[in-house]
Amino acid sequence: MERIGIDPRSFWRAKVEQAGLLFHTEGDLPYWNESAYYRLSAGEVDVLETATNELHEMCLAAVQHVIDHKRYAEFAIPLNAIPSIEWAWEAEPPSLYGRFDLAFNGVDPPKMLEYNADTPTALLEAAVIQWKWLEERFPEGDQFNSIWEGLVELWGELRRDRHLKGPIVHFACSDSLEDVMTISLLRDTAHEAGIQTEGLLMEQIGWDERNRFFVDMHDRRIWTIFKLYPWEWLMADNFATQALQTMSDTQWIEPIWKMILSNKAILSVLWELYPNHPYLLPAYLDGPREMTSHVRKPILGREGANVTLSDGESGEDQGYGEEGFVYQQRFDLPSFEGNHPVIGSWVIDGIARGIGIRESDGLITDNLSRFVPHLFV
Template identity: 50%
Template sequence: MIRQSLSPRPDWRHKVEALGLIWHDGPERPYWDESACYRFTRGQIDRIEAATAELYRLFLAAGEAVVSEPRLLARFGIPPVFHDPIREAWEAEPPALNFGRFDLGFDGRDAPRLFEFNCDTPTALLEAAVVQWAWKEECFPALDQFNSLHEALVARWSELAPDLPATLHVAHVADQAGEDAITAAYLRDTAEGAGIATVPILMDAIGWHHDDHCFVDEGDMRIEALFKLYPWEWLVHEEFAPHLLDNLERGDLVWIEPIWKMLWSNKAILPVLWDLFPGHPNLLPASFTVPAGDAVAKPLLSREGANVSIRRAGAIIAETAGEYGEEGYVYQSLYRLPEMAPGCFPVLGSWVVDGAPVGMGIREDGLITSNTARFVPHVIDG
């Protein structure tokens, strides 16, 4: 694994915007950062792909353990009234993209290690699936890339299409940066590429029809299938949570992703994994209590690296601010990321669609990967 410095294409902004990545600049450096790339050997990619498939297997076992043990599920900070809907969705296996991004630490030599699984509302999707592939085709046409993400998404939508109603609503929040809007628009493109009709909608425009007991859009059209780029842990605490519970009990709306994704996207799954598979080469020790050694403290439900702290030799050496933590913390043993350039610590985002490894994106940041991280493309060389 080598980090190679490059000269960005003079018109790179125009080119990535043409592909839909309008959110490409950052406060200090561009978010889309082609001033460097990562070069991997085929053997290293094979190890990342194998680790991704193995981690998915472990998550299946962990999910089964959680839904089977009420006391374990209680550690996740999920309102108890939603425990049964989670169990029912887990057992029923309703339609799902079943996609997500495993965030991994990797130094090119030892086994990749899991940090967490972003599988309810994963972002950095368009840049991983489309933008870095187009960059590779222009800049390194003779080389390969670990990337069949776009094709896998379209294929999965095609598999789901017979089980979906005529129209799929795709919802997101009106985020100022546009990241959620970009991701939702891209997922609409992949669904429409599979022949599914889609309708965009903002989350706060979704209404509830009291007489028909259903969610509706601005035109009072019944929402029968909804992809929502909005986390379940927020939904279950909204004012309309009782309507949500009513809707889940009726089972007349296809939620993508299903509510059982709350289990895998919650950091409480990390101690469960370690208890089930202690010493596994792709896991880091994790617990609900502060360990004796160096560790990273993570809120159960934090996003984009918020409220994370790194503790080394009893002292906090790095931390981020935020509004999370009230729901509790988990503690994961510290993995020392390689510093590939001054202040540049890469985290690999290895993607799955329907549980199968399909591609990778890399984000660089300081010791804690946050919403200021930069996306750096990669190639396979040899």
């Protein structure tokens, strides 16, 4: 695994904007950084693919364990959500995707930092933008990236096998540009699979009290809805009761059992079930225990906010942590001249489909960390 400097393409901003990446710059700093790329070997890609697939299976087993042993309190899951979680786990409504964040230096086994299993972003950058960069800069090269194809294939299977309710799949998110562009990509993959879609903001979802179902801005019933909106936020919203009461009628993607898998408390359960596993780091909910160096993470935190290293380095304070923390063994990211990469390994329909790499100046990956393309040889 190498980091190689390279001149950006001429007119790169216009090119990534044309492909949909409108948030390529944060202030004066590039978020999309093509002044370098990471070069991996085919063997390293195989290692990442194998690790991702095994970790996903382990995570599903951990969810089953949590449900079997009713360990919801450790995850700060509200009591009224538990019946719906257990129903959805057994009913197996559609689930699209997730993203593991892995620490990897090309020598040691990848280490799982967390699993963004409910509302992962950086999808556009990974699936489309870095692929178009590769086609232009290294047309004979290759990239661990079949994310787009995986999504189209999955949508096609869901449509053919009649696993989707209703004639239209709705897509909803907050009004942030990144979320809107992520939704746009997902809608495009659904369209390619022959599915009709409709987009709206979460606040535009309506409720038909007489007929007891959700509606869109045209008063059409919402049968299937992909929501880029965390389940814990939805459970705190005004229509949480209606969502829970109609769980078997309205098909939510991602399903509500992702409240367990997207919660960082799963790290503690994984270490309990698979102690000393080469892909895991020690993790506990009751404190650092024997760890001499650790990272404290809010179990419901996002984008590195309120993450604290035992030496004092911390992420931005955004008020996360009320529900509790997990203490994970510190595993320093590799440093390439002061750039610290995290591998985002994408899972589509339970299968590893590609990676995206984000790097930061410090050891905490946050919303200002740069996305850098990759290739393998």
